[in-house]
Amino acid sequence: MGISQNDLPSPPVAGHCRARAVSVDTRLPEETGVVIVGAGIAGICTALYLARRGVDCVVLEKGQVAGEQSSRAFGWLCSLGLDPLKMELTTLSKRLWRELAEELGPGRLGYERCGLLHLCESEADIAREQAWLDSVQGFDDVDARLLSNAELAEHLPGCRRPYAGALFQPSDARVEPSLATSALADAARAAGARIFAPCAVRGIERSAGRVEAVLTERGRIRCSQVVVAGGAWSRLFCGNAGVALPQLSIHSSLVRVAPLAGGPASCAAADGYAFRRDAEGGYVFGPSSGHTAYVTLDSFRLFFDFLPALRNQWRQMRVRLGRESFADLCLPRRWALDEVSPFERRRMLDPKPDVALNLKTLANMAEAFPAFRQARVTEHWAGMIDATPDSVPVIGAVDALPGLFLCTGFSAYGLSMGPAAGWLLADMLCARPPSCAPEAYRFSRFSDGSRLRVAP
Numbered sequence: 001m002g003i004s005q006n007d008l009p010s011p012p013v014a015g016h017c018r019a020r021a022v023s024v025d026t027r028l029p030e031e032t033g034v035v036i037v038g039a040g041i042a043g044i045c046t047a048l049y050l051a052r053r054g055v056d057c058v059v060l061e062k063g064q065v066a067g068e069q070s071s072r073a074f075g076w077l078c079s080l081g082l083d084p085l086k087m088e089l090t091t092l093s094k095r096l097w098r099e100l101a102e103e104l105g106p107g108r109l110g111y112e113r114c115g116l117l118h119l120c121e122s123e124a125d126i127a128r129e130q131a132w133l134d135s136v137q138g139f140d141d142v143d144a145r146l147l148s149n150a151e152l153a154e155h156l157p158g159c160r161r162p163y164a165g166a167l168f169q170p171s172d173a174r175v176e177p178s179l180a181t182s183a184l185a186d187a188a189r190a191a192g193a194r195i196f197a198p199c200a201v202r203g204i205e206r207s208a209g210r211v212e213a214v215l216t217e218r219g220r221i222r223c224s225q226v227v228v229a230g231g232a233w234s235r236l237f238c239g240n241a242g243v244a245l246p247q248l249s250i251h252s253s254l255v256r257v258a259p260l261a262g263g264p265a266s267c268a269a270a271d272g273y274a275f276r277r278d279a280e281g282g283y284v285f286g287p288s289s290g291h292t293a294y295v296t297l298d299s300f301r302l303f304f305d306f307l308p309a310l311r312n313q314w315r316q317m318r319v320r321l322g323r324e325s326f327a328d329l330c331l332p333r334r335w336a337l338d339e340v341s342p343f344e345r346r347r348m349l350d351p352k353p354d355v356a357l358n359l360k361t362l363a364n365m366a367e368a369f370p371a372f373r374q375a376r377v378t379e380h381w382a383g384m385i386d387a388t389p390d391s392v393p394v395i396g397a398v399d400a401l402p403g404l405f406l407c408t409g410f411s412a413y414g415l416s417m418g419p420a421a422g423w424l425l426a427d428m429l430c431a432r433p434p435s436c437a438p439e440a441y442r443f444s445r446f447s448d449g450s451r452l453r454v455a456p
């Protein structure tokens with residue numbers, strides 16, 4: 001008897017995985033209803049809500065469950081400061097996160113409703129926060145308000161820097177990214193979804209102009225619907241299928257320090273640093289600016305699509321040639337479905353962190369909060385954020401290829417929006433009325449002549 005692809009040993013996955021390991025399935029089916037490409041928060045939440053509606057679905061992950069962005073995130077679940085266009089989806093997501101934390105137990109997700117602060121240096125900053133507040137009046141779950149000086153001092157124990165004020169949203173929360181998507185993957189499997197990792201999807205087969213199957217490194221799975229939830233790889237995957245998705249990757253570094261007593265409990269963003277306290281009392285820090293856009297072939301191809309976003313975020317960004325530029329140059333853009341694909345060549349995006357930037361961020365924090373001068377660094381890491389030209393995700397169908405759906409391009413807010421994105425896509429795949437207005441997320445906005453507005 002011959003050996004089937006299913007019986008082959010798992011290929012090694014190079015890179016450091018921050019996510020808690022989960023149990024996965026072993027025997028690839030010949031057929032399913034929906035195949036989901038990618039086991040980050042977007043793919044896992046889509047599987048969770050599809051399985052709970054009784055849909056037969058399979059998640060295929062080239063590396064490890066939550067091995068890329070979803071375990072490398074800061075861990076904020078927030079709507080504070082977001083464009084009103086994203087408010088309905090984010091509000092739904094915050095409610096779903098609360099329900100998931102109640103159902104699974106907050107410890108499984110590292111969930112805590114700790115609130116988020118935007119610290120203001122000047123009256124001009126306060127006026128900007130007030131203008132945002134005015135723009136989101138009437139949305140459920142927006143409970144943000146400007147704090148008095150006495151309230152601000154309560155939120156920032158040990159702070160020596162005189163801030164002019166702050167906007168605070170108590171309903172914003174945090175999760176532990178190394179736990180949350182893994183816990184939801186367990187919940188999706190318990191609901192009936194099957195998850196295979198490592199198992200790269202090489203591409204899509206069609207028949208009569210619509211999706212018929214996916215080809216994976218371990219064999220073929222017949223299916224009528226495919227969801228691409230491939231994070232920073234979605235553009236490459238779609239490109240080989242003849243679908244042009246405008247998406248670029250931005251490098252972002254974070255640093256964690258050991259538990260420190262008496263520090264602030266809320267998450268906060270300030271000029272020079274941003275932070276989150278973790279479940280053990282340690283802190284995670286990230287820069288408020290200094291994210292890096294590595295120059296790649298796509299930087300040139302998509303230059304005009306991203307020009308408005310670049311103008312908008314110029315102060316927070318650095319454009320560089322570096323290791324990721326060269327890694328990108330080596331990636332093939334086209335491959336046949338019986339060939340080893342780029343997804344097997346690089347199973348996990350584990351970019352090198354910018355340690356100097358992380359230490360500068362920590363120094364900025366220590367200047368404001370002297371207790372952090374003694375902080376002991378326990379981890380540096382980085383991730384590649386997948387961004388769209390308007391900073392709005394794509395959640396919906398690809399009209400040119402019936403059966404193909406996208407759930408990607410979360411532009412630094414995918415952890416906050418993941419459950420609602422999965423829920424909304426499950427509505428679409430089950431042909432149910434959408435739980436929130438889907439128009440802003442449609443893929444066709446990039447090609448139907450719509451005037452795009454950057455909506456961070």
Ligand SMILES: Cc1cc2nc3c(=O)[nH]c(=O)nc-3n(C[C@H](O)[C@H](O)[C@H](O)COP(=O)(O)OP(=O)(O)OC[C@H]3O[C@@H](n4cnc5c(N)ncnc54)[C@H](O)[C@@H]3O)c2cc1C
Pocket residue numbers: 037038039040041042043060061062063064065066067068069070071072073074075076077078199200201202229230231232233234237252253254343347348382383384385407408409410411412413414415416417
């Ligand atoms: C440093 C950093 C900080 C962040 N902080 C926050 C935050 O505080 N709050 C917030 O809301 N968001 C944050 N984000 C953004 C958030 O992490 C992402 O938007 C979100 O995790 C994206 O989820 P995803 O499922 O779309 O992608 P990912 O988590 O990247 O998952 C995509 C998966 O698809 C797999 N894949 C790709 N192609 C294939 C293929 N062909 N076959 C099989 N598998 C494939 C990949 O291996 C990967 O595991 C942060 C991101 C970073 C990097």
